[in-house]
Structures are given as structure tokens and as C-alpha cells.
Amino acid sequence: MQYKILLLVAVFSTGLFAQKKPVDYVNPFIGTSNFGTTNPGPIAVRGMVSVSPFNVAGPKNMPLEKDSRWLSTPYVHENTFLTGFSHVNLSGVGCPELGVILAMPTTGALEVDHLKYGTSYSNEVSKVGYYSNTLDNYDIKVEATATTRVGVSKYFFPKGDANILINLGLGLTNEQGASVKVVSPTEIEGVRSVGSFCYYKPEEAYPVYFVAQFSKPADEFGVWKKPTTYKGAEAEWMGYNGKERIMKGFTKEVVGDSIGTYMRYNFSEPTVVEMKIGVSYVSIENARENLEKETATQSFDQILVEAKENWNNYLSKIEVEGGLEEDKVKFYTALYHTLIHPNTLNDFNGEYPKMKTRETLRTDDTRYTVFSLWDTYRNLHQLMSLIYPSQQSDMVKSMLQIYDESGWLPKWELNATETTTMVGDPAGIIIADTYLKGITDFNVEKAYTAMVKSADQIEGNPLRPGLKDYIEKGYLTTKTTNSGSVSTTQEYNISDYAIAQLAKALGKKSDYKRFSKRSISYRKLFDKEYNLLRPKNDDGSWLTPYNPASGANFEKNLGFIEGNAWQYTFMVTHDVKGLMKLMGGPKPFVNRLQDVFDKGQYDMANEPDIAYPFLFNYVKGEEKRSQKMVSELLKTYFKNSPDGLPGNDDTGTMSAWAVFSMMGIYPVNPANTTYTITSPKFNKITIHLDPEYYGEEKLVITSNVSEENQFIKEIKVQGKSHNGYFIEHQELVKAKSLEFLLEE
């Protein structure tokens, strides 16, 4: 009864104040500069397809030109030279890949060289599920939206000659090769090869299939090809050597490294053409079925409305009230970013490619892909478990499918390839965390077996290189690996801790003991001299000489991956008490932790130290430091502007950090159900829980936050005063209310 009344009130107030919906707060430009590597183009929730403006090719885009530097995004906000709209894209990653199937509308004579047809653009608009701009050279307005597997574009052509190019040569990926065929004057089908994420494992390059359909039949169509430049004797007879060539009216497959296809029109009046591009990782037939089943006879505008509605449904699982409007933009954009990856791999009919060999398999659930687990094990999956437990369940099931298919859990899985990027063995951490949070509708025994396999199998283990030393000595040495012996030891510790926690829950006592013991072996790398971790050599001696600062700014070093001793030492949140003891107690611990920030060693742009700001909570009386630090970091690094992410979004990990932080809770210890608490940024946060998993409809977090009130005076759970700055997941999801009394 009360529920109904509340609903009426909500409806009423919407009408009265024309209240903005969550979806209206999202600014997809956030993260498109400062190497955030997010894209402003439309994408459905966890969509396979997005339509990203592609503006990173060509010297006019220097210095952020894709081939002249390490650049891992199809779109950079500062760039100005657009050469198409790519239809499969990665968001917030650190390595160039995908960014292919480029569509580009132009006018006038046919020109297929992107350096010549490229143009500046204006009137950029980016909203959830929608992107628009005007191509300056052609006076074409472009609009784009997307369903899960289909990119939908609308080109407003002026009168006269018009072209729609599908460029399969150009791409963000450095993989090459494509096949394309004009099926009819309204349809094109093709394959583009992609792969070699992080310039690695090119042998696992794989095809992405597409079908493009056009609302108006082309007056002319054709294909182009830019062949390899021949050298030597034959070159002199080849007038066309290395030159792009047009094959007009061609209706057969064209294959090669640099090819494309075009539809050409002559319009007697300004005309709108809608183009739909369906994608599949299984087959052209599936790409066509995806297109037809998802967009059927729907117009662009209908698809856009549905895309927005669907996004709003997801974003509305957390409703925020009060606080700064700016913070709402930051919050909902961050939440939006956490709903992009992992994304859907399977086709509409459930088919998807098996790991590596890519045989066609079928799933009834959603098969997710893009598991950047070294990043996301820290907070993104914890957010999913809390807000979208059904999705999180499917993600775990996808990990187990990957195990079934490849023999191993994923590490950095991308479209059914295991890129083995970064270190550690993170899948089990997520699985344990998920299970312990009460999401248990997956085969936990299989999961456990998979976790133990990677923890114990010394030979031929792709997930845990150096495992022999780790098991025998307790750590990797400077001989075991030339990069990150300490980091990797820590990662394995956390994974072992996760196994121990799950073992405990499953009643596997001896495993619990064994892995609990293994999980704290990092302690052997703690050097009292520096009160920091330090690499050890094969003979057990310390790496000498030693500069703990070395490794900052991604400098390669023996002990640490993408970081240094400062940024890694506290990355033992499963053993904070242990670390405290090593350091000499709470006080030295707090001092050393504060040093990280004061000495400029804290790196908000990368994952190892991402939980540091919350660690002051472990020392009674020091919690305000956490509240202060988190607030400052949110303010400094998260902004409503293209440079509004600290760096690579890391498939939503940075954004998940912001979402949790702004709600006042943070899953500080992965594979453990405890959240730590800091001050929220809104007066009211309503989390609509999934009753299927949590039995409750919602959790309401309230606070008197204001510009003045930033520090926690009291925390109430279900109306009762709460001791300390930690809360268990089960307590939280049953709490119904979490009240903050803040003060200056």
C-alpha cells in the first residue's frame, strides 16, 4: 500500500518539476580525453556494437594520431579530423584493438582514401544511446543509435551526389584483412579480421562479421581495394602499383588487406538515408539475423527511444537525490560506464564462438566477453553483484563456459580469445566474491575446481607463470620474472585468499587452511628497512641496490607491474592487520599510508593503489582521512568534462570506484563481503535491489551531505547506530536504510 502511494508521488513530482531522469544525467563525452579512452558514440547496455566517431587517423590528428603513438581509442575529444564511424569498439581499455567496420557518408565525387575524404565536424551531441554531428566538408548531419548488436545511423544528405563508404581497411586494430560483398543495392555483407590486443598473440586474430542494410537502394555501388605496393621488376609494368582502385557494380566477394565498399546516390532533393549494421562474431548469417530480429521494421527514432528507455531502466536501479547536479552527472556517467563491459558476445539466437578455435556454440544465458579482470576484480564485479546480480551471475557463468571451452578461467578475455594481458589470476577472486555475496546460481564446485587448478598446476599454466617459485618460496623472484615479481606474488596471494574463503564456505577445511597460509606469503617480501615491499632474488637476498620509487609512470621494473613499491605495498587488503603488524602497528601503518599521498606516489589512474584511500578506516580514529581523501580524489579526478576520468577507465573500473565512493560504501577487500564506509555525496540514494537474490526491494542511503557537511558523525543501520566503518554485505542488503549524519 505504501509502495503504491510512493509510486504516485514519484509520477506526480516528475510532472511537476519536469524531473530529469538518470539517463539525462549521463555525459558520454566524459573520459574521451586524458586517455580515458571511452567513446561518445551510442551503445546499448552491454552491447556488442557501438557507433563511435573515428577521429584518430591521419596526420591532421597529430599528436593523438593512432599510428604515431600508443593510442587505444577510436575517438579523442581534442582531435578534429573524422574518417568514419566504427561499429565495434572497446571502451576504456589501454591497448588499441577493434575500431573497425567504418562507415562514412560523403558527398560529391567518390573518394575512398580516408586522408582525402576525412573532414572536420561540428555540432557534436552525445547522449545515452545517441550521437550526432555535422560533417563540415559535406554539410551532412549524422545521427547514430544502437541496439545490442546493431548500429543504426541516419545521414541527412544535401541534394546532389552522395556516398556511403564502408571502409574495411582502416581500423584502430593493427590486424588486417577483410572480405566484402555487395549483396544488393540495399545490402552489404562482410568480414573484418581483428586481434593482437596489446600487440600480442596475433595468432589468435579472429573475424568479425557484419551485414549493412540501407533504407534507400543505391543508384550505384562498388568496391575498392588498395593493394600492396610491389617492388622490383614487376612494379614497372603495374601502372596501378599500390594505388586504390574502384570496382564499380561488382557483386562478388572482394578479399584483401585494404578494401572497402560504397553505396552511391544522386539525390534531387535533400534526403535522409538510414543505415543499419548488424554484427556477429559467429557468421554473416547471424549478423543478418541480429540486424533483422533486433531492428525489424523499426525506424531510427523508435530504436533510439527504446535504447534510452532500456538505459534508463538500468541506471534507475540507483536513484540519487540532493547533492550537486554536477555530482549526478559524474555519478550516472560512471554507472553508465560500468554497464558497457563486459558486453554481449552471443548472437540473438544464442550462438557464440568457442574460445580460441571459434567453433560455434550456443548458450541460453547471455555470454559475456571483454573480461579485463586484473582491473575489474577490484570493484566493478562487486558493484554488479550489488546492483545487477542477475548480470553478475551470467558473467560468472560466462567465465565457467570459458573454463569449459579452454580448460582455464579467463584472465583478460576478449571476444573469445584469451589475451593473457597483465598478471595474476583474478577470475577466482570474482567468483568467490560473487558466491559469498549470495549469488550462488552457478556450478560452484566446477568453479572451485577451476580455481584450484590454476592455483596448483605448475606446468603449462597460462594464468600463473612462476607458480613453482611462488609455491616453494612463497614469492616470485627477480629470476622467476623480469617484470613484477612482487606484484605477481601479491596477486596470487589475493587469489589464494579468495580460494580459501570459498573453501571455507564450501566446507573444504584443509584447502581453507592451505590457501589461507599461502595468501599471506607476500610478508616475506616486506622489508623493514623501507617499511615497504621489495623484490627478492633467487637466493633469497634482497634486490640491491633498491629504489622504491622506481616503477612509477609505467616504468618497467623487476618488482612491480605498472607501479612501484609505494603503489603496491598496501595492496594486501585481505591482510591489513598483518601488514600493520609488519610495519610496526597502526600508527606507522597510517603514517606510511599517508606518505604515499604526501610524497606524490599515489596514482589514481591505475588499479594497484585504488583501495588505498579507504585503508585509513582500518585504524580507529583515522577514518576522517579516508573521507577527506576520497572526496578530494572524486573532486580532482572525476569531472563533468572530456578529461573527467583519471586515465583509462579500465572497462569501468575507475567508474565503479566513483560510483561506490559517491554512495559512501566501497568493497575494499575483494573476495570478502565487507564494504568499508565513507561519506556519500547525495542526500538520498535509493538502490533498487533484486529481490530474487536479496529478498529486499531496496536500500535507501540518506545523508545530510552539503558543502559544509562532509565528515561522518554517525552511521545508522535500520535506524540503529552502527559501530565502525565496515558493514557486511548481508547486513547491508537487508538493512533497508543506511543513514549518515555528517558534520563539518
Added chain:
Amino acid sequence: MQYKILLLVAVFSTGLFAQKKPVDYVNPFIGTSNFGTTNPGPIAVRGMVSVSPFNVAGPKNMPLEKDSRWLSTPYVHENTFLTGFSHVNLSGVGCPELGVILAMPTTGALEVDHLKYGTSYSNEVSKVGYYSNTLDNYDIKVEATATTRVGVSKYFFPKGDANILINLGLGLTNEQGASVKVVSPTEIEGVRSVGSFCYYKPEEAYPVYFVAQFSKPADEFGVWKKPTTYKGAEAEWMGYNGKERIMKGFTKEVVGDSIGTYMRYNFSEPTVVEMKIGVSYVSIENARENLEKETATQSFDQILVEAKENWNNYLSKIEVEGGLEEDKVKFYTALYHTLIHPNTLNDFNGEYPKMKTRETLRTDDTRYTVFSLWDTYRNLHQLMSLIYPSQQSDMVKSMLQIYDESGWLPKWELNATETTTMVGDPAGIIIADTYLKGITDFNVEKAYTAMVKSADQIEGNPLRPGLKDYIEKGYLTTKTTNSGSVSTTQEYNISDYAIAQLAKALGKKSDYKRFSKRSISYRKLFDKEYNLLRPKNDDGSWLTPYNPASGANFEKNLGFIEGNAWQYTFMVTHDVKGLMKLMGGPKPFVNRLQDVFDKGQYDMANEPDIAYPFLFNYVKGEEKRSQKMVSELLKTYFKNSPDGLPGNDDTGTMSAWAVFSMMGIYPVNPANTTYTITSPKFNKITIHLDPEYYGEEKLVITSNVSEENQFIKEIKVQGKSHNGYFIEHQELVKAKSLEFLLEE
């Protein structure tokens, strides 16, 4: 009654003397050196597919390495380094093209770089429909045979690791691009792009589809790719930059410029694997259907037997007895070469690609392709009309399909592309000749319309550039074209003569007059000063200074294509009397003609002067010169050895010259039904005529030829003494017998 007795005698004598069949006389190595550009690999009669040893790649094959010079054949007899067996190949052409879908068996570790896996070979055997060798590095015996659309190979592997590579990067063509997919451990499917014949029209490159099936399932399979080498900033992160990479167990499409696929085995004992590769120019599905319909469950040996039988049926249409064994080899090999091109384009189900746009069309007859008409209009189609009139009818019908599809008759058609190589407008010459010879089961009115179109349409005419000057002045000038103004005028004259002859037969009197007049306009280019043809300038003046010898050895020159004034002046066999008159009568004509040979200007290796040796027949009392010259040329240039052709076979034109010459008749004047006569090389030549077209079962040519008897004393037709050295086609095919009485 008499027929039956003869048959019995034939059967009897076969048994008695173990008589060699026509097929046994063919030596497919003839033409594989001296730029004959024929292939020793197996092919069915007018087959789409052949299996050619491919030994022209890699520096070990210098100086006849394909990329280091103009080389237009996948196989050169002197070369020694084999890198595979290509499955679509052109025979006897002058430009590199096709030579793709390379299969290669190897042993040991997988190696996919042709420079490394290539090997020398021994024990080469080449027979009709059969090729075999042993790959030295691997001790693998290879056998190959073929049906019309399927190459069939047998690999005799030793015990141990074995590989079958399908290399889609390497090819004789300089076109690139392929797509390939392993369907199962016994099947591979793919597409290879080909095109740019004569380094021209790359925009008309097109796909050839294939399906490969293996008699034994592979223990392992995979795909490889050699990517483009990156330059610049990214290259430093790409450890695999430009390197070949293996994708083991991969089952999706792989696309790119340089790719391949492999089947890998481990044999516990020596094992034979049979591989069938079906080809189509329409689709993979059709390639598979071609494979399955043509080879079904047949073994290699059954296919080989059928291939030989079919060849023998065709070759036996002419049976020769007596004469030199060596001459029988030369004769049947030449006849074999005339049955390779034009070849079948349509699939088993009748589908074939439409000209240029390659939409799928269907035919009930055979759709032929590879119309090198500048060559073949001179004698090859005349041979087809006489011996294989049903095939010739289908060839004319194919030309008319090409006209229907493209708006123009073919010039140098290749797999549904018009390469427009060489000059002139030759299709109509063949059509007229065919019709006048009594092969009339095609739409002659359509053909006539097509012929007149190319003769009269001045704008946008791809067949007759320079037509305006030709019509207005009677000739092309040194301004009209920078290459071959005289040659092209002559070619147009002959085509106009053909139109006139057909017009006459169809009762189109005014056209007959108009085109007859046009057909002798070359006379305006006859320069009495040299008694030779000479280019004229735009203002009607002679090209000055003038060296009639310039143009020999393919030297580019203003007046003549691939030749000089000597080699072209007599190429007016439709107007020999007129030329004679220009030269001052029969005596100066004979002297000038003899000069061509005496001054070393005669070129047996190219077409323009190919009829010269027979022209002495036009002057009474000089006929022995023709008999002597033809005999000498047959002896000098046609041999039972790899260098046994004068040069490029020109898709059988050189071979057709030999076949006619050895039978003692030659179609000296294309588009005219007259044969001229010279001494035959066998005691008995039985031509099995097609009664459907000619009403007669056969024509028997007998002679007392011997080492001594070379010159004609008397010719008898149907037992009656024949006047002169010419005979009409209709008289010949009704003659039943043609008797030669030869003398020393």
C-alpha cells in the same frame, strides 16, 4: 556395312600391335620451356582446373623467377625449386595471371614460408591427365589428375609428421587477397582474388572459390597469416611485425593478403592421402558441388582412367598413321594444346558469373572463357569448326552471351572479365567464319548486330579505338594511336571483311558493299617506295624517317603491334590479289615474301605473319616454296622437347598452326571458307567428322609422304585430280578422301 568392317579391323590391329592410342603420344612437357608457357600438370578437356607444379617462386629459381622478370607461367622446365601445385592456371599465355590455390605436401615440423618449405624434385612424369614427381626434401611422391572442375592429388607420405599446406598468399598473379576457413578435419573452403591480366585493369579483379577435401582427417589443422610489415611508432611494440603466424585449430574465416591453411598428420606408417580441390568462379557452394558431383566417391585411379579416356575420345577425332613417331608426338601434343583454352567457365549446375559485375547467371550449354581472340581468330577456331563443331558452336554462343551481358563481343575475355589486351575486333571474324562453315545453330542476327555495332559505334567503343579516323581516313594515324596504327588498320580491315562475308550470306547487300570497301583501306598505307606498309601521319604524310625493320622483337613502335612492316604487310589474306597488284604483280609479291624469310624477318613465335608460309600458294608455280617453308618451320620450331614450341603457345594458336600444317591444309584466310594446301606429314589422316554438322562420318587424307617424298605432285579429291592449292570447306567435308601424291 563397310564401316563396321573397318571398326573390326581397327580393334583387331590394336590388339595385334599393341598400338599406341592418340593419348599416348601427347607429351605435356612440350612448351614448358622457351616461353611456350604451357603446363605439364593434368587438366581435363577444356577444364576449369589444372594441377600445375609451381616452380617459379624464390631466388633459387633465378633467372626465371616470377617476380624478377615478365614471366607468365607457373612452371618452367629448367627451374628446380617447387613451392606447390597451383589449381587454376592459364596455358600458353603471355601475361602472368592465375597460378593460385597452391597445395604443397611436406613432412616434419610445420613450415609455411615457401622459401623455406620449397624443394627440388625428381622423377617427373607427365602424361595426359597425369603428373607425378618426388619431392626431394620430403621423400613424398606426388600424383595428380583432374576432372573439369576438380584437381585430384595423391600424396605418398613416409612415416612420421606430415603436412598439407594450402598457400593462398603465393601465386603467379600479382593480385592479392584471400579468405579461408577450415570446415572440418577433412575440408577447407576459401576464396582467392585474382585479376590484373597483363598488369592491367586491376579494378576488375575477381574471386575464385574453392573447396578442398581430404581422404584422411587431419590430426591437427590451422591457418597462417603473414601480415603487412608495420612501420613507425607501432612497429616497436609488435614483436610479430611482418612475421608469419600460425593459428592452430582455428575454424573461422581468416582474411588477408597473405594467408594459408594446413592439415597436419602423424603417420605411424607410410600413408597415402588423396586431396580433391573443387573450384568455382561463382561460389564456395558451387565449388563444393562441383567437387562432389564430378568426383563423388571415385578414387584417384578411377578419375585418372576417365580423364585419359575422355582425352583419348577427343584426340581420336583425328587418327594419324604412318609418318614419323616424333611427328605423331608433335601432332597430338599440339591437338591437346588446342583443347585446353577456351575452357569451361560454368559450374556443374550451369551457373557462371556475368561479365564484369559477376552476378550469377545460368546456362544450359557450356559457357566458355579465356578467349584470346587476337591469337585464335587466325586458325584455332577454324580447327574447332572442322573437328569439334559442337564445341565451336558453344564458343560462339558464349561470345554472344558476353555480348548480351556486357554490350560488346569479347576481345580478350578471361573468366568473365574483358582484359582488352591486344588490338583489333576479332570476335566477328570467328563468328562469320563459323557461320559460313555451316555451323549456324546460334542467333546469327544478334551476332551480326553485335559485329556491326563495334564496326560503327564511334563513341565509347572498347573494341575499336581510333574508329573515327579509320572510317574517315581509312586508317589510323600516328596521331590516333602511339602504338600500331598500321596493324590496327589491318585488323579492322579483316573484321570488316568478315562482316561483309556474313552480310553477303545473310542477303544484306548494301552492308556487303560498304564493308567490302572498308576492308581494303589498308591499301592507303602501302608505300611503293618500300613495297611494304608504312604508317601515315594525321595530315596524310608518311611517317618519316622510316625504318621498316623497327618493331621486331616486340620493340614498341608507332606503326605495328608486336612486329614490324615485314611481319604485317602480308597480313591481308582477304586481299592477296590486291596486295599483289600494289606490289607490282605476282613476281614482285613472291620476291618480297621470300625476302621476309631470307632477311630473317619472319617470326614464327607470333601471330601476324603466321599465314605467310602459305602465301606462295597464291602464285601459280611457286607452291613448292610453301611446302618447303612449312616443313622447315615444323621441323625447326616444333619439337618433342620442352622447348618444342616457337614461343608462347597463345592459348593453342601455335599448336593449331602445327595441327593444320601437318594435315596439309591451312585456313589461310580467316572469315573465308577456303583452306590452302600443303604436304601432309602422315600417310593416313582420318578426321572423324561430326555428322550432325557435316552429314559425313569422316574425311581420310592419304599420302605417300616419306623422308624423300615431301613435295606435292598431285592432289586428288574423291579420287579426282584437284586443280590448284586451295579447297573450299564444303568441298572438303564432303570429299570423304583427299589423296596426295608426293615426290622428292
